[in-house]
Amino acid sequence: MSETHLPVERLSIILGEFKDVRVRKRGDRRTRVDVEPDALPALLELLKGRSGFVHLSAISCVDWPDDDQFELVYHLWSYELQLLVSVHTRIARDPGVYVSVYDIYHPAGFFERDIHEMYGVFFEGAPDMEKFILTEWDGPPPMRKEFDSEAWVNDHFDWQNYRPDWLIELEQQGGGIVIPPDEQRFSRRGMQEPDDES
Amino acid sequence: MRAENYEARNHPPSNEFEINFGPNHPGIEGNYALKVKVHGDEIVAARADGGYLHRGFEKLMEQRLWIQNIALVPRICVPDPAPMEVAYSMAVEQLCGLDVPERAQWLRVLQLELSRVAAHLFTFGGHAATTGMYSPMFWGVADRDLILDLFEELTGGRVYSIYNIPGGVRRDVPDGFLQRLSDTLDYLDSRLPDYDNLLFTNRVFVTRAKGTGPISQTQALEWSVTGPNLRATGLKFDVRRDDPYLVYDQLDFDIPTEEPGDAWARTLVRRGELQQSVRILRQVVERLPGVAGPIRAPIPNPLAWKVPAGETYVRIESSKGELGWYVVSDGSEKPYRVHVRGPSSMHAVQVLEHLVTGARIEDVAQIMFSLDACPPEVDR
Numbered sequence: 001m002s003e004t005h006l007p008v009e010r011l012s013i014i015l016g017e018f019k020d021v022r023v024r025k026r027g028d029r030r031t032r033v034d035v036e037p038d039a040l041p042a043l044l045e046l047l048k049g050r051s052g053f054v055h056l057s058a059i060s061c062v063d064w065p066d067d068d069q070f071e072l073v074y075h076l077w078s079y080e081l082q083l084l085v086s087v088h089t090r091i092a093r094d095p096g097v098y099v100s101v102y103d104i105y106h107p108a109g110f111f112e113r114d115i116h117e118m119y120g121v122f123f124e125g126a127p128d129m130e131k132f133i134l135t136e137w138d139g140p141p142p143m144r145k146e147f148d149s150e151a152w153v154n155d156h157f158d159w160q161n162y163r164p165d166w167l168i169e170l171e172q173q174g175g176g177i178v179i180p181p182d183e184q185r186f187s188r189r190g191m192q193e194p195d196d197e198s
Numbered sequence: 199m200r201a202e203n204y205e206a207r208n209h210p211p212s213n214e215f216e217i218n219f220g221p222n223h224p225g226i227e228g229n230y231a232l233k234v235k236v237h238g239d240e241i242v243a244a245r246a247d248g249g250y251l252h253r254g255f256e257k258l259m260e261q262r263l264w265i266q267n268i269a270l271v272p273r274i275c276v277p278d279p280a281p282m283e284v285a286y287s288m289a290v291e292q293l294c295g296l297d298v299p300e301r302a303q304w305l306r307v308l309q310l311e312l313s314r315v316a317a318h319l320f321t322f323g324g325h326a327a328t329t330g331m332y333s334p335m336f337w338g339v340a341d342r343d344l345i346l347d348l349f350e351e352l353t354g355g356r357v358y359s360i361y362n363i364p365g366g367v368r369r370d371v372p373d374g375f376l377q378r379l380s381d382t383l384d385y386l387d388s389r390l391p392d393y394d395n396l397l398f399t400n401r402v403f404v405t406r407a408k409g410t411g412p413i414s415q416t417q418a419l420e421w422s423v424t425g426p427n428l429r430a431t432g433l434k435f436d437v438r439r440d441d442p443y444l445v446y447d448q449l450d451f452d453i454p455t456e457e458p459g460d461a462w463a464r465t466l467v468r469r470g471e472l473q474q475s476v477r478i479l480r481q482v483v484e485r486l487p488g489v490a491g492p493i494r495a496p497i498p499n500p501l502a503w504k505v506p507a508g509e510t511y512v513r514i515e516s517s518k519g520e521l522g523w524y525v526v527s528d529g530s531e532k533p534y535r536v537h538v539r540g541p542s543s544m545h546a547v548q549v550l551e552h553l554v555t556g557a558r559i560e561d562v563a564q565i566m567f568s569l570d571a572c573p574p575e576v577d578r
Contacts, residue, residue, distance in 0.1 A: 029441055030511070054419050057513065058539035060524040073524060075511055075539075079419075079433075082440055086511055107422040110547050132547075133248045133577045143257055 010081065014050055018043060026086075033087045037098065040089045044074065044104050047087075052080035059111035061119050063145045068093045070121055074101070091121070100126035118143035213237050219562055221249045230546070230566075230573040236559060244554045246547045248577045255578045259536045264290055264364070265500035267533065272358040274538060275572045277320045280313035281516035282538075283362040288443065289512040289525040290364035293505050299492045302366035303444045308379075308482045309352070309361055310444075310514075311475045315386070316345040317517035318472045321570050325465060326397050328563035329406050334397045341389060344382050351375060366494030376483045383476050383483070390473070398469060407462035411553040411565035414459060421552075422544050425519025426467040427569055431459035437515035451478050461568035468570070471517075504531050516541045518570050540575025547576060 011031060015021050021043070022034040035043050047053040057075040064071060067090075074087040091098050100123040101108045112123040117131055120141035131137070140147055170176040220231035229249035234241045255274055259267045271286045272279030284306050291298060298306075323338025346356040351372060353359035361367055397403055413423065415431040428435060436453045438446040454470025456463035497503070507529035513522040522539030546569065553565050 055424075056422050057511075057520065058522050058524065058537065060511075060535075060537040062509075062526055062535045073509075073511075075522065075524070077441075079435060079440075084441070084511065084513070105422070106420055107544055107548070110543060133250075133253055135247075142254070149254075149257060149261070 011051060011083065011085065014046060015043070017046070029083050031083060031085045033085055035087060035089050037089045037091050040072075040074075040087065041099055041101055041104065043087065044076070044101055047076060047078075047085065048104060051078055053078040053085060055079065056105040056107045056111075057084070059108060059115065061115045061121065061143075063093075063119060063143070064090075065093065065145045070096060070119060072098065072115075072121075096121045097124060098122075099124050102126055117141070120144065214242070217559070219559075221247075228573045230571070230576075232550070232554065232562060232566075234554065234559070234562070239558050239560070241554050241557055241559065241562070244551045246551055248547075249573065251574050251577055253577045256536050256538065259533055261532065263501065263531055264503050264505055264533065267536075268363060269358075269360050272360060273574070274540065274578060275516070275518070275542075275575050276357065277572065278313050278317035278517045279358055280309045280361075281514055281521050283360065284310060284444075285512050285514050285521055285523045286525075286536075287362040287364045288514070289510050289523045290505060292510045292512065293508050293525065293527050294364065295506075296365050296495050296497070298366055299495060300445070301370075301486075301489045301491045302493045302495075304482060304486050304489050305367045305371070305493060306362065307444050307446065307449070308371075308479065308486070309349075309359065309367075311478045311482070312345050312348060312379075314517045315472055315475045315479075316342045318468045318475075319345075321468060321517075321567065322393065322397060322465070325407075325461075325564075325567040326403060328567050329403055331397070331400070331403065334393065337389075337393070337396070341386065344385065348375070348379055348382060351378070363494065363497070363500075365497040366492070368494075370493050371486070376486065379479065380483050383479055386472075386476055393469075398466070404462065406561075406564060407465060407568065408460060409458075410461040410561050411557065411568060412458060412460040413549070413553065418459065421549050423519070423549060424544065425515065425517070425541060425570075426471060427464055427519065427545055429453065429455045430463035430467045432457045437513060437520055441513065443512075443514055449478055449481055461564050464568045464570070468517075502531065504529060505533075513539070518542050518572055518575065519545070538575075538578050540572070540578060542569075542571040542573070542575040545569045546571035546573065 012023055015023055015033065018039055020036050020039065024032045026032050053076040055077040057077050060073040062071040069090045070093055071088060071090050076085045076087065098121060100112055102112070102125065109127055112126045113128055113132055115121050116123060116129050117134055118141055122129065139152065167176050214235060214237050216233065216235050218231055219234055221229045229251045231247040231249055233245040233247060235243040252273060255270065258270060262270065267286065268283055271282040274282050319338040319342045323335035326334035349359050350356045352375060353361040413427070413431055415433055418428050418431045432455055434453050434455050439453060451474045454467050454474065456466050505527040507527050509526040511522060511524045513520055519541035521541045524537040525533060526535040528534040550566060550569060550571065554562050557565060
C-alpha cells in the first residue's frame with residue numbers, strides 16, 4: 001500500500017460507521033464525501049475528533065433552483081493525514097434552514113454569515129447572522145440564481161446621460177463616446193423597448 | 199469647549215465611548231473599518247465592518263466566459279494578484295483535464311514568488327508606518343517598483359499581469375529577462391541589511407510589536423488561521439510543501455517559523471519568507487533555461503469554450519495565507535458557481551475582532567497590519 005493511499009483507507013474505516021455516506025477519491029490528497037443533511041454535524045465532529053480534520057478551509061454554497069436545493073460544501077483539511085475532504089450535503093431551498101456548525105468549527109461563523117447574506121440560508125444556532133457587506137441592501141439575496149443583476153440595476157437606477165462640456169467638444173472633433181449608454185448594453189441590442197411592444 | 203464639559207453635557211457619566219476606527223484612517227487597510235467600544239484607551243468590544251470596495255466578484259464571474267474571468271480575478275487582492283489567476287487557471291485545468299507543460303509551471307512559480315516578494319515589501323512598509331516610521335514604507339514601495347518593472351517586461355502589466363491562461367502562460371520570458379531578474383535579486387539581498395537596520399532592529403518598532411496581538415497555536419488552529427500568521431505560532435505548515443502544486447516539490451526552500459505568535463513574530467516570519475522567495479527565484483533563474491518545451495497546452499477556442507461539468511477545489515499559498523477556489527461547471531461556457539476563500543477572510547474579521555478586544559487603541563493598526571489583511575479578499 002503506497003503512503004498516499006493510507007489516509008483515504010483510514011478515512012473510509014471511520015466513515016464506515018455512517019449509513020448513506022458515499023466516499024469518492026478525487027486525487028492523491030482530495031476526497032469527496034456525500035452525506036445526508038441530518039448526519040453532517042455528527043460526521044464533522046467525528047472527522048475533527050478522530051482524524052484531526054481541525055482546519056475548516058471554507059464552506060461553499062451552490063444554488064440548484066431546478067432541484068429546489070442548496071448544496072453546502074464543507075472543505076476540511078487534516079494536518080495529520082495531509083488530506084483534504086470536501087463534505088457535500090443538500091438541503092431544501094425552501095425554507096432554506098440548516099444547523100450551524102459553529103460549535104464544532106469556529107470559522108464557520110464567518111462563512112455561515114456570508115451564505116446567509118448572499119443566499120438567504122438561515123443557520124440555526126449561529127452566533128451572528130447580521131449583515132456584513134450588504135448593510136443597506138433591502139433586495140432579495142443577490143447570489144441566488146434567479147436574481148438578475150442587470151434587471152435590478154435597470155429597475156433601481158437611472159441611466160445618466162453624462163455629457164460634460166469637454167466631452168461634447170471632444171465629440172465635435174470626432175472623438176469621445178459616440179454610442180449612447182442604452183445601445184452600449186449588450187443584452188439590449190436588438191431588443192425592443194417595452195413601450196414599442198404594444 | 200473643554201472635553202470634560204462636552205462629556206458632561208452630551209453623555210451620561212461613563213468612561214465608555216464608541217469610536218469608528220477607519221475606513222479612512224491611515225492605520226487601517228483600505229476601505230475597512232473597525233467599530234470599537236473603548237473604556238479609557240482600552241478596547242472592550244470590537245466589530246469589523248467590511249465597508250464598500252468592489253464587491254460581487256463571484257456573481258460577476260457567473261455572467262462572464264471562462265476566459266474573461268482571468269482579467270477579473272487579480273482584482274480580488276491588489277498587492278498580491280498573481281495567486282488569484284494561477285489558482286483560477288488551475289481549477290479550470292482540473293475540470294478540463296488539461297496538462298500544463300512543465301515550462302509553464304516554472305514560469306508560474308516565477309510569477310507567484312515575485313508577487314509574494316512584492317506583497318511582503320508592501321506589508322513591511324505599511325506595518326512600519328503604523329508606528330510612525332515612514333521611511334521603510336517609502337523604501338518598500340520603491341523596491342516593490344523594481345519588481346513591477348519586471349512584471350511589466352514579462353507580462354505587459356505592472357500590477358494586474360493577467361499572465362496566466364488555463365493551459366499555461368501567455369508568453370515566454372523575453373531575452374535577457376533572467377539576467378535582469380538575477381540583478382534585482384542581488385539588489386534585494388543587498389537591501390536586507392538596510393531593512394534590518396531601519397526596521398527589524400529598530401527599538402521603537404521592536405518594543406511596539408513585541409507582545410502585541412498574540413495568538414497561541416491552539417487558537418490559530420481553532421480559528422483556521424493560515425499562512426505567515428499560523429507559522430508565527432510555531433506550526434511548520436505551508437501549502438507549497440505539504441499539499442504541493444506546480445513544481446514546488448522540486449524546489450529547495452525552508453519554511454520560517456516563530457514561536458510567540460505576536461505582531462513581532464508575524465513580521466519576522468514574513469522577513470524569512472522574503473528571503474526564501476528570493477532563494478526560490480534564484481533556483482528558477484538557474485534551472486528554467488534547462489526546462490525546454492511549450493508554454494501552453496492546446497486549448498479550445500476561448501470564446502466558445504465549454505468546460506465539462508464538474509466541481510473542484512483548488513488551494514494554493516498566497517502571501518496572506520491559504521487561498522481556496524471552489525469552482526462548479528454545468529458544462530456551459532460560463533462558470534456555474536465560483537467561491538473564493540480569500541486568505542484574509544479568516545483573520546480579518548473574527549480573529550481581528552478577538553485580538554483587538556483588550557488591546558489599546560494605539561495597537562489596533564499594529565494588529566491589523568501585522569495580520570496582513572487584504573480587505574477585498576473579504577468582500578469579494
